[in-house]
Amino acid sequence: xxxxxxxxxxxxxxxxxxxxxxxxxxxxxxxxxxxxxxxxxxxxxxxxxxxxxxxxxxxxxxxxxxxxxxxxxxxxxxxxxxxxxxxxxxxxxxxxxxxxxxxxxxxxxxxxxxxxxxxxxxxxxxxxxxxxxxxxxxxxxxxxxxxxxxxxxxxxxxxxxxxxxxxxxxxxxxxxxxxxxxxxxxxxxxxxxxxxxxxxxxxxxxxxxxxxxxxxxxxxxxxxxxxxxxxxxxxxxxxxxxxxxxxxxxxxxxxxxxxxxxxxxxxxxxxxxxxxxxxxxxxxxxxxxxxxxxxxxxxxxxxx
Numbered sequence: 001x002x003x004x005x006x007x008x009x010x011x012x013x014x015x016x017x018x019x020x021x022x023x024x025x026x027x028x029x030x031x032x033x034x035x036x037x038x039x040x041x042x043x044x045x046x047x048x049x050x051x052x053x054x055x056x057x058x059x060x061x062x063x064x065x066x067x068x069x070x071x072x073x074x075x076x077x078x079x080x081x082x083x084x085x086x087x088x089x090x091x092x093x094x095x096x097x098x099x100x101x102x103x104x105x106x107x108x109x110x111x112x113x114x115x116x117x118x119x120x121x122x123x124x125x126x127x128x129x130x131x132x133x134x135x136x137x138x139x140x141x142x143x144x145x146x147x148x149x150x151x152x153x154x155x156x157x158x159x160x161x162x163x164x165x166x167x168x169x170x171x172x173x174x175x176x177x178x179x180x181x182x183x184x185x186x187x188x189x190x191x192x193x194x195x196x197x198x199x200x201x202x203x204x205x206x207x208x209x210x211x212x213x214x215x216x217x218x219x220x221x222x223x224x225x226x227x228x229x230x231x232x233x234x235x236x237x238x239x240x241x242x243x244x245x246x247x248x249x250x251x252x253x254x255x256x257x258x259x260x261x262x263x264x265x266x267x268x269x270x271x272x273x274x275x276x277x278x279x280x281x282x283x284x285x286x287x288x289x290x291x292x293x294x295x296x297x298x299x300x301x302x303x304x
Contacts (some may be wrong), residue, residue: 003302004028008031008053009045010035012077013277018286025297043067053077053289054088056205056229056255061113073296076102077289081150085205099300101292103281107276108155111227111252114275115200118250122223131247133197134222134252140164145187145196147209149175152227152276153202157184160198168192193217200225201232207256212237220245227275228252231258240265252276 006022007030008014014022014031023029030049036042036058043064046052051073054060065071066121080102083090090100116139118272121127123137131137146153148170155167161167161182162253163216169175170192176186189209193199196219201224210218210233218224218241226232226249235258241247248267251257252275262268296302 003050003297005030005047005049005070006051006053007046007049008077008111009042010057012053012055013282013285014053014077014289015282015286018290021290022293025293028031039064048073051075051293052167054090056087060088062089064075065089065092065096067096071096071098071222073293074098074100075289075293075296076100077285078102079104079106081204085207094250095138099296101296103288103292105151106276106288107278107281110276110278110281111152111202112129112159112272114252114271115156115225115227115250116163118225118269119160119223120163121196122248132221132231132248138164141195142166142198143168145169146184147171147189147192147199147201147232148203148207149173149178150202150204154211155198156200156202156227158182162236165198168196189214190217194219194221196223198223198225203228203232205229208232208234210234210237212240215241218247220247222246223231223248223250224254225250229253229255231256233258235259235262238262239265243302 003026005028006026009032011033019031036045042058046068048070050070056078080086088100093100096260119139122132125131125136144165144166144167146157149169149171157167168187170187171190174186193214203226215237242265250269252271254272257270
């Protein structure tokens with residue numbers, strides 16, 4: 001038995017060769033190259049599809065899934081860390097026997113290179129501003145704090161450590177093996193915020209750790225990076241913190257930025273795109289997306 005139709009409801013970074021491979025498994029394959037304007041358009045695009053490809057951009061919740069009776073498979077062309085942080089209602093999908101598969105660990109190197117590149121510009125004063133520490137400095141002169149210690153955070157920590165930074169981290173679960181292997185220091189959140197002058201948040205989507213109290217502890221003379229897909233901070237607290245002396249906020253995506261009003265601040269920098277989506281990362285993403293699809297077809301007995 002062969003599934004009839006698969007639809008990529010938005011641009012999901014699939015290469016042409018991946019699309020050709022996907023087309024082998026379905027009678028019809030539709031790949032939209034524009035973004036849907038609203039939930040109604042998402043439902044219309046899905047229509048009678050048996051399977052869909054989605055990214056992190058739009059919520060695929062119960063209201064959408066209820067209208068799409070044919071769905072059997074949702075391929076997330078983006079990171080899936082947990083049900084709680086996913087934009088797909090995985091619990092409801094499971095109840096409806098819709099298989100949801102996501103990918104991980106495809107864009108971590110690009111994220112790490114983005115952070116280390118910006119840190120070097122700031123320390124050496126080559127990014128259009130005076131050197132962050134007052135004089136031209138090396139990465140070996142900083143104390144770096146990492147919030148979270150998943151795959152992306154580990155890549156950032158490794159890059160900073162390779163350049164000689166003293167790396168500490170805070171995480172819900174302590175990673176003693178990383179401490180022993182790499183010399184990282186585990187610190188409670190308040191101690192990390194108070195003692196590090198470069199802090200990078202690699203938290204899961206929708207996790208907010210930094211409120212006014214925590215940002216007061218960070219204080220002056222601090223660079224904060226956020227590479228997550230949502231703000232790691234309270235917006236008003238961030239605005240107050242940016243009024244302190246020599247405080248800087250860097251992020252790659254607009255989703256991670258938070259309020260676009262922050263772009264008006266001189267000490268805020270946003271790439272407006274994912275730093276992890278290098279050509280190499282796109283290739284890894286495509287490979288993992290195809291593996292997930294083939295596994296689903298094998299597990300369910302559909303032709304592939």
